[in-house]
Amino acid sequence: MIAFDRVSKRYPQGHEALSEVSFTIDSDEMVFLTGHSGAGKSTLLKLIMLMERPSRGQVVVNGQNLKAMKPSRIPLLRRDIGVVFQNHQLLFDRTVFDNVALPLLIAGYSPRDTGRRVRAALDKVGLLAREKSMPITLSGGEQQRVGIARAVVNKPSVLLADEPTGNLDPALSAEIMQLFEQFNQVGVTVLVASHDLALISRLHHRILTLRQGRLIAQGAGD
Amino acid sequence: MAVGASQSRTGLGDRLRSWQVHHRLSALDSLSRLLRSPVSSLMTWLVIGIALALPVGLSVALDNARSVSVGWDSPAQISLFLRSEVSMDAAGLLRERILERSDVASARLVSRDQALEEFRQLSGFGDILQNLDDNPLPNLVLVTPLGGDGQAQRAAELQLALQDEAGVERAVLDMEWVQRLNALVELSQRAVGALGAILCLGVLLVIGNTIRLAIENRRQEILVIKLVGGSDAFVRRPFLYTGFWYGLGGALLAWLVVAVALWWLRGPMATLALLYQSDFVLEGLGFLDSLGLLVAGALLGLLGAWLAVARHLSAVQPR
Numbered sequence: 001m002i003a004f005d006r007v008s009k010r011y012p013q014g015h016e017a018l019s020e021v022s023f024t025i026d027s028d029e030m031v032f033l034t035g036h037s038g039a040g041k042s043t044l045l046k047l048i049m050l051m052e053r054p055s056r057g058q059v060v061v062n063g064q065n066l067k068a069m070k071p072s073r074i075p076l077l078r079r080d081i082g083v084v085f086q087n088h089q090l091l092f093d094r095t096v097f098d099n100v101a102l103p104l105l106i107a108g109y110s111p112r113d114t115g116r117r118v119r120a121a122l123d124k125v126g127l128l129a130r131e132k133s134m135p136i137t138l139s140g141g142e143q144q145r146v147g148i149a150r151a152v153v154n155k156p157s158v159l160l161a162d163e164p165t166g167n168l169d170p171a172l173s174a175e176i177m178q179l180f181e182q183f184n185q186v187g188v189t190v191l192v193a194s195h196d197l198a199l200i201s202r203l204h205h206r207i208l209t210l211r212q213g214r215l216i217a218q219g220a221g222d
Numbered sequence: 223m224a225v226g227a228s229q230s231r232t233g234l235g236d237r238l239r240s241w242q243v244h245h246r247l248s249a250l251d252s253l254s255r256l257l258r259s260p261v262s263s264l265m266t267w268l269v270i271g272i273a274l275a276l277p278v279g280l281s282v283a284l285d286n287a288r289s290v291s292v293g294w295d296s297p298a299q300i301s302l303f304l305r306s307e308v309s310m311d312a313a314g315l316l317r318e319r320i321l322e323r324s325d326v327a328s329a330r331l332v333s334r335d336q337a338l339e340e341f342r343q344l345s346g347f348g349d350i351l352q353n354l355d356d357n358p359l360p361n362l363v364l365v366t367p368l369g370g371d372g373q374a375q376r377a378a379e380l381q382l383a384l385q386d387e388a389g390v391e392r393a394v395l396d397m398e399w400v401q402r403l404n405a406l407v408e409l410s411q412r413a414v415g416a417l418g419a420i421l422c423l424g425v426l427l428v429i430g431n432t433i434r435l436a437i438e439n440r441r442q443e444i445l446v447i448k449l450v451g452g453s454d455a456f457v458r459r460p461f462l463y464t465g466f467w468y469g470l471g472g473a474l475l476a477w478l479v480v481a482v483a484l485w486w487l488r489g490p491m492a493t494l495a496l497l498y499q500s501d502f503v504l505e506g507l508g509f510l511d512s513l514g515l516l517v518a519g520a521l522l523g524l525l526g527a528w529l530a531v532a533r534h535l536s537a538v539q540p541r
């Protein structure tokens with residue numbers, strides 16, 4: 001569950017990136033976040049992960065008010081939120097397996113559990129055969145799927161994606177969105193930021209629309 | 223609650239085990255990273271090693287010097303050169319008087335004729351002395367102070383007291399050079415201590431700066447780790463181990479440098495000792511000293527890394 005209550009964000013010496021944004025996403029929902037470049041999509045996602053803090057208003061994730069959260073608790077919050085980035089943020093000095101295993105290493109899983117979970121996640125995104133490859137040898141779509149495997153390997157309750165299909169062709173983009181839908185079907189709250197209106201309006205999910213930091217629509221898709 | 227749930231997914235025992243595993247991984251990984259760029263690591267190790275070897279080597283040298291001065295256990299002797307007008311009878315009386323003092327062990331009267339004879343035999347100038355019309359030497363009383371604790375101090379006080387005796391031209395304490403050496407050793411120890419402190423500070427800065435560069439190089443990795451929920455301790459760990467390895471490796475090199483230097487000096491020192499008819503042997507770094515050096519190096523490394531990490535790691539935040 002993600003709830004924003006009149007959230008505003010002003011960057012130091014900047015204009016307001018978000019103004020009075022309020023919405024609620026239920027635990028079993030998959031929601032798209034759209035708007036032009038600069039509308040505030042990335043800022044909104046960063047507030048959920050506490051990469052930024054709101055200037056005003058409250059953000060509640062899974063019943064936890066982030067305002068009251070001590071810095072030492074932030075790692076625990078992030079372990080329960082999977083994130084996928086447009087530039088996938090993979091580490092190129094280690095194998096696909098080690099990239100995906102990173103959240104498990106951090107969370108303290110035994111090597112045996114780690115192996116099992118990493119392979120399950122790689123299987124899910126169709127890259128089980130590439131576990132020993134280096135990320136640089138993969139295509140853009142494959143790299144993105146490694147990023148997704150890493151985001152879900154710890155079975156987070158929330159999955160965030162910031163322009164996950166930005167660099168991909170339409171067919172690959174549709175595949176990626178299907179993956180997100182599968183995770184949503186097993187109970188993961190999914191929030192995907194994308195300006196690819198053509199793609200997201202074909203999928204039947206709620207769409208939050210930002211314009212210059214204001215939430216101008218939060219109705220159902222289509 | 224989901225955040226709580228993610229904790230309970232792994233048991234406490236598992237978490238402890240994996241914590242140990244991560245320590246081992248971090249330790250090995252940071253060591254293998256250092257070994258993968260051997261040239262630059264060796265440079266850092268050498269800088270640290272030389273900086274540590276200097277004060278350690280000097281203090282080994284001082285310890286040896288001190289063992290020379292402490293090992294000088296022949297009792298001090300005070301030579302009283304009497305005025306030329308003091309007769310042998312008066313000199314005998316003076317000797318009796320001195321013997322009564324509580325801080326004197328023994329006193330021996332050496333007449334100017336005896337002194338000349340001894341000098342003739344010892345110096346090898348016999349022929350020249352034969353041609354002298356007049357004996358230039360004064361009558362002499364050789365006084366041995368009481369030995370025991372603080373004998374140097376008491377001998378010095380005795381010397382001052384005897385200097386004031388009537389008929390005494392000059393009182394010379396033969397232990398003076400030992401005292402000078404002692405004072406010099408003490409002074410040098412302070413100087414080496416100060417030098418050591420400065421060089422340790424240098425080592426801290428070198429390690430701190432090296433770790434700062436390592437943090438800069440692994441910026442992307444740090445960002446990703448923080449994004450997927452790595453705690454500060456988790457992010458810190460590999461850098462602390464890196465500092466540890468730098469410090470330990472530097473200390474090992476320092477030990478090696480000192481050992482080689484001592485080995486290099488051992489031969490000439492033995493020859494020198496032989497010339498002085500001394501059984502002096504050059505003492506190297508003992509087991510405890512060596513252990514201390516390694517521990518100190520490793521701790522310096524950890525501390526330097528800690529300082530760098532505290533200063534620079536918090537600046538790396540995902541944005």
Ligand SMILES: Nc1ncnc2c1ncn2[C@@H]1O[C@H](COP(=O)(O)OP(=O)(O)O)[C@@H](O)[C@H]1O
Nearest residue numbers: 011014017035036037038039040041042043044
């Ligand atoms: N770190 C930052 N400092 C200052 N301004 C920022 C920062 N990040 C984003 N902004 C500004 O905030 C606004 C919203 O940006 P962003 O959330 O990235 O939008 P979007 O992801 O929809 O393109 C933009 O005007 C952007 O320039």
Ligand SMILES: [Mg+2]
Nearest residue numbers: 041042043162
């Ligand atoms: Mg953006």
